[in-house]
Amino acid sequence: MNEVIFRQATVADVKxxxxxxxxxxxSPWSEKAFRNEFYTNQYAYYLVAEQNEAVIGYAGVWLILDEGHITNIAVHPDYQGKGYGQALLAKLLDTATEKGVIRLTLEVRVSNMQAQKLYRKFGFKDGAIRKQYYPDNQEDALVMWVER
Structure with missing residues (x-):
C-alpha cells in the first residue's frame, strides 16, 4: 500500500x-448536499485519504454530543480492494473517539455484504431495518451500531 495521508476535508475538496x-x-449526493455539509451543518466532519496529492477516498460523520452518525465512506473504484476503506474507517472512528464520541451508527444497503463485513470487523452490530431507505431502488437499509 503506497503511503496515504489522512486529513480533514474542506469545501475545496468538494469536486x-x-x-x-x-x-x-x-444514488450519489449532489454538490449542493456536500456544500451544505461544509457551510451549514455544524455537526459534519469529513476526512479525505490522499495518495500522491490526489483524493482517493473520503468518509463523513456527524458528531452530535457523544454520538456519531457515519454518513458516507467511499474509495474510488481504482483504489478499492487495497485496504484503503478499512484504513479510512479506522481513522474516522479514532477521530470520532478523540472528539468524545462513544457510540456510532450508520445505514448500509442490505445487499452490501462487503461493507457490512468491514463494519463488523470494527465491532458494529446489526440494529434495525429501515424499509425502502434508498431512493434509487427502494432497497432496505440495515442500521448498524458500535460502542467505543
Whole structure:
C-alpha cells in the first residue's frame, strides 16, 4: 500500500468528493448536499485519504454530543480492494473517539455484504431495518451500531 495521508476535508475538496461519489454510488449526493455539509451543518466532519496529492477516498460523520452518525465512506473504484476503506474507517472512528464520541451508527444497503463485513470487523452490530431507505431502488437499509 503506497503511503496515504489522512486529513480533514474542506469545501475545496468538494469536486474530488463528487468525483468519487459519482463513481461509487447509484444514488450519489449532489454538490449542493456536500456544500451544505461544509457551510451549514455544524455537526459534519469529513476526512479525505490522499495518495500522491490526489483524493482517493473520503468518509463523513456527524458528531452530535457523544454520538456519531457515519454518513458516507467511499474509495474510488481504482483504489478499492487495497485496504484503503478499512484504513479510512479506522481513522474516522479514532477521530470520532478523540472528539468524545462513544457510540456510532450508520445505514448500509442490505445487499452490501462487503461493507457490512468491514463494519463488523470494527465491532458494529446489526440494529434495525429501515424499509425502502434508498431512493434509487427502494432497497432496505440495515442500521448498524458500535460502542467505543
Amino acid at each position: 474530488s468528493l463528487l468525483r468519487i461519489e459519482n463513481a461509487v454510488f447509484t
